[in-house]
Amino acid sequence: MLKLKLRLPTILGAFALAAASVVGGQAKAEFPDNTIHLVLPWKAGGGTDTIVRGYQQAFEKAAGVTVVIDNINGAKSVTGTLKAAKAKGDGYTVLFNGSLDVTSNLAMKPLPYNVSSFKAVGGVYTTPTWFITNTKRPYKDFQDFLDAAKANPGKLSMGTAGSTHTLLSHALKGATGLNFKIVPFSGGADLKKAMIGNEVDIGQFHSPVMINEIKAGIIRPLAATAPMGGINYEPAQKLKTLKDYGIDLPPVQITRGMMVPKSTPDAVVAKLEAIAKQAAMDPSFAKFGDTFGFKPVWVSAKDYGKQLQDEVKLLTDIKNKYIK
Numbered sequence: 001m002l003k004l005k006l007r008l009p010t011i012l013g014a015f016a017l018a019a020a021s022v023v024g025g026q027a028k029a030e031f032p033d034n035t036i037h038l039v040l041p042w043k044a045g046g047g048t049d050t051i052v053r054g055y056q057q058a059f060e061k062a063a064g065v066t067v068v069i070d071n072i073n074g075a076k077s078v079t080g081t082l083k084a085a086k087a088k089g090d091g092y093t094v095l096f097n098g099s100l101d102v103t104s105n106l107a108m109k110p111l112p113y114n115v116s117s118f119k120a121v122g123g124v125y126t127t128p129t130w131f132i133t134n135t136k137r138p139y140k141d142f143q144d145f146l147d148a149a150k151a152n153p154g155k156l157s158m159g160t161a162g163s164t165h166t167l168l169s170h171a172l173k174g175a176t177g178l179n180f181k182i183v184p185f186s187g188g189a190d191l192k193k194a195m196i197g198n199e200v201d202i203g204q205f206h207s208p209v210m211i212n213e214i215k216a217g218i219i220r221p222l223a224a225t226a227p228m229g230g231i232n233y234e235p236a237q238k239l240k241t242l243k244d245y246g247i248d249l250p251p252v253q254i255t256r257g258m259m260v261p262k263s264t265p266d267a268v269v270a271k272l273e274a275i276a277k278q279a280a281m282d283p284s285f286a287k288f289g290d291t292f293g294f295k296p297v298w299v300s301a302k303d304y305g306k307q308l309q310d311e312v313k314l315l316t317d318i319k320n321k322y323i324k
Contacts, residue, residue, distance in 0.1 A: 031271050033065065035065060035066045035092065036091070037067075037070050037092060038056070038095075039072055039084040039087075039094065040069050040096050041072055041073065041077035041101075042073055042097075042187050042188070043071050043187055045192070047209035048188075048256055049069075050292065051125050051256050054285060055125075055280075055285055057284050058285040059276065061279070061284075062276075062278040073187065076166075077097060077162060078111060081095060081097065081105075084259070084260075084261065085112075089260065089261040091260060091264055091265075093261070094258050094260055094272065095259045096256065097257075098164070099123065099256075099308055099311055100129075100164040100252060100311060102115070102308065104164040104166075106315075107167065107319055108319065115305075115308045116262065118261065119259065119261075119262055119266075119269050119301070120257070120259055120302075121258035121269060121273050121276050121304070122257055122280070122299055123256065123258075123298070123299030123307070124285070124298065125255065126294070127253060127293075127294050128207055128226035128227070128241075129204060129206050129207065129226075129253075129254065130204075131202050131222045132221050133145070133202045133219070133220050133222055134195055135217060135218060135220050137220075139220070141223070142240065143245060144222075145222060146178065146245065149180045154180070154181065155181075156180040156181065156202075157201045157202075158183065158200065158201065159183045159199070159202070160182060160191070160204050161184075161185045161190065161203075161204075162187070164254070165204040165205075170182065170319075171323060173322075174321070174322030176247060180201075183200050188205060188209055192213075195213070195219060202222060207231065211233055214233070221236055221239050223239065223240055226251035227241060231294055232294070233293060255299055255304065258272070258276055260272065277300075281296075281298065
């Protein structure tokens with residue numbers, strides 16, 4: 001009996017440790033074990049919205065949990081980006097946006113967040129920006145637009161959607177000395193409607209947005225900010241760049257990718273990066289790329305974070321040089 005009494009605390013302690021281990025195991029379930037929200041800071045219908053919906057299935061498959069898209073539109077993507085920056089850093093709120101759409105806002109004015117407010121997860125889709133026109137307009141190439149703008153100061157219009165294109169439009173005015181009207185739209189979906197309706201002389205989009213309208217003969221591409229060799233529509237592969245027209249603006253390309261609040265643990269970021277990479281290489285996303293116009297890419301978290309930092313500097317330099 002004496003031995004039994006002596007061993008009883010030990011036995012009870014063992015049970016207590018086992019119970020604590022089970023509870024602790026439940027509290028520290030492997031990430032992810034809940035719904036992941038991809039915050040898309042634009043309303044439905046634009047280019048980035050189309051890409052994230054093409055990516056969603058592959059991301060959900062790789063994550064093994066439900067993935068939903070939250071469209072939070074406003075202030076040229078600032079509203080949704082700020083909400084993502086302030087979210088709990090648990091890996092279940094992930095910002096999905098274009099690199100230039102994040103960095104151009106930061107280059108234009110001070111905001112309640114910056115690149116350091118996030119940890120990069122990775123990039124999955126890279127494309128140049130292009131300038132397009134309705135085929136009812138007389139412009140056969142970008143030089144036609146430049147000549148018409150010079151001959152008719154203040155009369156021609158350029159539609160933009162988002163701070164990237166607004167910044168580039170102002171920089172284009174500064175680099176060329178031309179005077180044309182910049183017409184801002186709330187997002188790519190609204191600008192697409194305006195282009196189809198022939199409401200502006202030319203519009204600026206991240207390619208390959210409106211490629212179907214180009215194939216249908218409704219829209220004509222005029223120029224791009226960087227070489228278009230990666231597009232799978234052969235007539236657009238040799239589209240001239242701004243450099244080809246003697247315009248001294250650096251080539252810029254947007255990479256759609258993911259970021260999480262800076263408070264997110266590194267281990268969770270690493271798991272998200274592995275999921276994102278697997279999804280970027282999934283056959284379903286490759287099939288989407290074939291349809292949309294460009295093949296998906298994979299940019300690591302480290303490289304994507306550096307790209308964001310470099311873009312802020314590049315766009316700030318462009319603003320300081322060309323926008324007065």
